[in-house]
Amino acid sequence: MGMADQMDDAQMFDTAQMFDTVLVANRGEIAIRVARTLRDLGIRSVAVRADDDPSPHPAHFDEVVTLGSGPLRDTYLSIERILDAARASGAQAIHPGYGFLSENAAFARACEEAGIVFIGPPASAIETMGDKISARHAVESRGVATVPGIAEPGLDDAALIAGAERVGFPVLIKPAAGGGGKGMHRVDDPADLPHALATARREAAASFGDDTLFIERFVTHPRHIEVQVLADRHGGVIHLGERECSLQRRHQKVIEEAPSPLLSEAQRAAIGQAAVETARSVGYVGAGTVEFIVAGDRPDEPFFMEMNTRLQVEHPVTEMVTGVDLVEQQLRIAAGERLAIAQGDIVLDGHAIEARLYAEDPAAGFLPTGGEVVDLQWPWDETGGLRIDAGVEVGTTVGSSYDPMIAKVIAHAPTREQAIERLRDALREMHLFGVVTNRGFLRALLREPSVWAGELDTGFIDREGERIAASLGDHADPELAVVGRLPAEVLAVAGALQGGAVPQQGPWAGDGWRMSGAVGRVARFADGDGVATVRVRRIDEPQEHRFVELRDVDIEIRRADGTVERFSRLPLERPTFETPDGMWVSTQHGDWLVEAPPRTRRGRGPAEPSLASPMPGTVVAVHVADGDTVAEGAAVISVEAMKMEHVLRAPVAGTVHLHAVSGAQVARGQELATVTPGSPGDAEEAA
Template sequence: MTKSMSRFGSVLVANRGEIACRVIRTLQALGIRSVAVFSDADRDALHVRMADAAVRLGAAPARESYLNVAAVMAAARAERVDAVHPGYGFLSESPELARACAEAGIVFVGPPVAAIELMGDKMRAKAHVAGHGVAVIPGAGEPGMSDAELAVAADAVGYPLIVKPSAGGGGKGMQLVDDAAGLPDALATARRIARAAFGDDALLVERFLSRPRHIEVQVLADAHGGVVHLGERECSLQRRHQKVVEESPSPLVGADEGLRQRMGLAACDVARSAGYTGVGTVEFLVSADRPEEFFFMEMNTRLQVEHPVTELVCTIAGRPLDLVEQQLRVAAGEPLGFAQSDVALSGHAIEARVYAEDPDTGFLPSTGTALSLREPSGDGIRVDSALYAGMPVTADYDPMLSKISAWGADRAQALGRLDRALADTLLLGLHSNIAFLRALLADPAVGAGELDTGLIGRMLDDAHETGHEFSALGEEALPAAAALLWHGSPWNSAQAGPRPGPHPDLWHRRDGWRLGRHRPPEIMLETSGMRQLVPVPEEAPHGFDAARDGDAVWLGRGGASARFRRVHRHELLAETLAQLDRPKGAAAPEVRSPMPGTIVTVTVASGDSVTAGQVVATVEAMKMEHRLLATVDGVVTIGAAEGDPVRQGQVIATIAPHEGEGN
C-alpha cells in the first residue's frame, strides 16, 4: 500500500525518548498529525507532550509496552493513522510489526518485510551479500547450532573471535572471546541476552580483526530502483560494542574519494540485492593495518542513532538533508527525485552520546531525577534530546539520554566546538558520562584520527592504573558541598536556631561555637564511595552549579558532576555496631546490587555453600548485565528471585560462615 506523502494525515511514532521527539519535529514541519505512544513510566515524557495525541501502551517493562506489537497496532487503529514510524531500537527491525501494518492497511515507514528478515538474520545476510560479491568476515553459524557445534566452528574460525546473536543489532549480546576456555561462558551470556532482547537465541562466531575500525555507509533507496549512498560515518569509538562517539566523514577514508566510492557502491549493491527501500545503514569493518580492505558486517534496516552527523554534512541538490522526511517520502511511494551526483558532503560533524551512567564506577547505569538541566547551543551545535528539568530517569530503558553534535569547516573545528558544547552542558541529579566524553575527545589518538574499537578500553585501563576519576571537580568541591549542606539545611537550622547574633543558650548550640579560638563545624561527606570529614566554611566556594537532593547535594562544573551525601552520626554508629561481630578485616557478608534493575539469573540456592568471588546472581539494567559475587566463604541465603526488580544497594544474598567458623 502506498500513499502520497501529502495524504499522510497522521503518523504514529512507535518509540520514546529523543528519537520520538526528533521524528515528531519533522512531522510538525511537514504539517502531519503526530501520535505518540507511552508506557506508565513515560506518562509525562517530552515526546508525549509534543505530540498531537498520545496513547498508553502498558506497564513500564518494554515487553508490556514498546515491544508489544498488538498494543502498538491497537493504538494505530484507534487513532486511525496512515503510517507507523518505528524510530530505532524496540520494534524498528521487527518483521512482525511491518507485517501487522501491511495487514491493517497502514504504511510501515521502513523496508519490506523480506528485507528486514534477510538482514535481521546475520547468518543469512552474510551468505547473501557474499553471493553478490561483497567481502565478509570469516565466521560460522547456522540456526539451531548447539554450543558443542559452535565450539567446533570456533576452532575452525580461530581466536580471538566474537560471539554474536544472529538476530538484532546494536552490539547487544556480543562477547569477545580470547581463547577456547572463555567460550562456554560467552555462549551462555550471549544466548541469554539474545533470548531476552530478540526472542531468538541463535548465535554465530566471527573472527575478531586486529585494531578494527567500524565504518558504515548511509544508503537511501526508493521503490522505483533508485539507490544512493550519502557518505560514510566512522563509529570506531565504542565501549562494550556500543557506539559512544561517531563522525562523518571518516578520518580513515579522509580525502580518499576512491575508497569512499568503493564502499558506497558496495553498500548500494547490498541494498539493491535485498530489495531494500527507505533509509538503511550498511556496516563494514576495516583493519587499521590494511585500510584498503573492508568487510561487510551487517545491515541495519532502520534509521541509526548517529544519523545527525550525516544530516549535518550532507546536502542534496543544495538543500539540507532530513532523513526522516526522506523515509516518509519513500514510504509514500515517491521516487527519490535526485541522483548520486546531486549528493554533496561539506565540512565535518561529530556526535557524542550522553548516557546515564557513572564512569568512575565501571559505567554502572544511573537513575534519578534531572534536578537541574542546561543544554548547549551555538554555531554548529545540534542537540537531540528528550530531557527536561524534573524528568525521572528509570532503569527500564536504554541509558542514552541525548546526543550532542557539532559541525565544523574541518575536523579540528568540529572537535573544538563539541568539547565546548559538552563543557556547557549541565545535568545534575544523576550520573552521566559527559566528563568522560570530554576526556575521550582530548585523547591524542582521537585528535589525530587514529581510531579503533579498542581505543576506549585501553584508555579506561590507563585510567584504572593511575586512579584517574573522570568526574573529579577539584579540591574546592568538598568545602563547597559542606557549606551548601550545612548552611540553611533543615537539621542545622532546627538544631542551631538563628545563626546571626547571640543565642540565649550558647552551651546547647551545635554550630561549632566554643570559648577560645573559633573552630568551624565539621561534617562527614561521602562521594564516589569515599568518606571524608570536612570543615564547613562560612561561604561556599564559587564556580559550581548546585542542586539539592535530600541529604545530598549535586555539584557541576565544566560538564563534570558529582553527588556529595552527608553521613549522619546515627548511620556511622550503626555501621560500627555491625562491625563488632565481624572478624577484623573481613568483608561484609551481604551481597548488594550496585544498581537498580532486574534479577535475570540466580545461580545458587539458599543453603548452598559458596566461596568468595563466586557468581550468585546477575542483575540487568538499561541493557547492561552485572554479575553479583559472593563476598566471603559460607552458606548463602538468597533474598531475591529471577524477574524481581531491585533497588541500588538492595541486599540480594547474605552469607553466613560455615559451622565452627567465625567464633
C-alpha cells in the same frame, strides 16, 4: 554547501502524495526528533505513551494515545496496541524510530495487513538482515566480503566450539537475531568459550526472543565504520557517506563522527558502493545503515558485519555533513516518491561528531544510575553548529526500564579538530542536576591524544576507560562544586547529585567561615567508590570567568532513618561564575572560589560476605542454589538494568544464602545474597 540547498524547491517540498497523519511508535529523544520533521512538513503527529513512562515526548505531538501500563511487552512492544492507537488516531503511517518494533518483521507485516504504511523496509528485508546468518549469505551473493567465521542455522554449543577451533582465537560470539552489542562476547581462551556461549544465549533470548548464535574471527585493531543508505521503491539506491563509530564500550557506541578520519576518497567510494550492493541484495527500501569492520592497517578491505534496517541513533552526524533530513527522506520514500537525490549530489560539508550522554557512573565501573532531573541547562549556540537531541527535561525521572541514553550532543564545524573542540565546549557548558551522567568522561575521552589524532579502534575505551574515569576529578563538574555554597541544612543534596553519597562533614567546618579566608570551608562526601572533597576559599583578585545561570530547584532529602524532607524552590541567588579552577561565587562576605579536587578511591579492604545490587534493575539469573558452597569469585546472581547485565560474584569462599529470586525487581544497594566464609572442604567436614 549541504545538498538540500542545491535541490529544486518544487522537487524537495512537493507533498501531494505525503501523509496527513503519522503515528510515532517510540518514546524519548527519537520520538521528539521525528516529531520535529513532521511539524516542519505540516504533517499531524500522534504519539503513544505508556501510563508509567516519565518521558517528555508527548508534549511535542499534536495528539497522544495512551498504551496503558505494565511491562514493555504490553505497551511499546505490543503490536496490537500500537495498531489500535494508529486506527483510533486516523494515522495513515507509523514511524517506528529505533529500538522497540523498528526491526520487527511481524510488525511491518501487520501494518501492511492493517492498511497502514510502515515507514521502513519490507518485512522480507527485515527478516533477511535481522538474521545475521542469512544476511551474510545475501551480501556474499553480491560480492561483498564478510568476516571469516562459522554461520549456519541451528548450531548448538558443541558445533560452535568445534567451529571456533577452525576459525582461530580470538573469536567473537554474536546473536543471529540481534544487534547493538547485546549478547556479543569476545573470547580469547578456548576454556572460556562454554560459559560465554551460555551467557550469550541467555542475553540473546532476553533481548531478541531468539538464542541462535554464530561465531566470527575477531579482527585485530578493528574499526567500526558504517555507511548510510537510502533506497526508494523504484530501484534507486544511494549512499550518504560513512560514519566512524569505533569509540564504543562493550559494543555500545559512545562517540560517532562523519566522515571517518581513516578513509581516503577512493576507499570512501569503495565502501559506499559495497553498502549500495548490500541494500540491493535484499530489495531494500527506506533509510538503512550497513556496518563494516575494518582493520586499522587495511582500510581498503572492509568486511560486512550487519545491516540495521532502521534509522540509527547517530544519524544526526550524517544529516549535519550532508544537509539531508533523513526522516524526511524516510517519509517521502514510504509515500512512494522517487529519490530526488542522485549520488553525485552528495557533498560532505565539514565534520560532525556526536556524544551520547548516558545515565551512568564512570567512577563506579559505568554502572547505570537514575534519579529525577531537578535542574537542566543545555549549552547556548549562536553558530548553528550545535544540535541537542534530548529525551529529558526538568522533572523527568530516569529509571531502569529504558535505555540509559538520555541525550545526544552533536557538533559540526569546518574541520574535525574544530568539531571536537565545539563538542567539548558544549559538554562543559551544560549542567544537569539530579542524575549522575558520563559527561565528564566524554570530555576527558575527547582530550585523549589517540582520539584527537583519529587513531581509534573498538577496544580503546575497554582498555583505557578505567584510567580515563580515574582522572575525572581533575575536571570537576559545577554540580559538585556548587554544593559548597548551599545552606548547611541541605548538605545532603550532594548525596543525591553524586549517586547516593552521604556527607561526612558539614560545609561550615571548624576551619571554615573566616573573614580572612585563610583556610576556607570544606565539605567531604563519601560513597562506595571513594571520597570527593569540596573546598571553598576566599580569593582576592577576580578571575577570568564565565557566567553560569542557575534556576531555583526543588530538593528532596531522603535520610537513612526513612524520613523525607523537602526544600521547595531553594533559592540559588548569588552570582556564580565558572573559572578554569572551579566556581567563583560572589557573596556579601566577599568572593570565594569553590574547588572540587579529585575523588580519591578507597583502598581495597577485606571482602564483605554480602552481595548488594550495584544498580536498580532486575535479577535475570541466579547461578547457584540456596545453601550451595562456592569458591571465591564464583558467579552468584546477575542483575540487568538499561540493557546492561552485571554479574555479582562471591567475595569469599563459603556457603551462599540467597535473598532474591530470578525476575525480582531490586534497588541499588539491596542485599541479594550473603556468603558465610569457609572453604567447601570445611562445609563437607561439618556435614
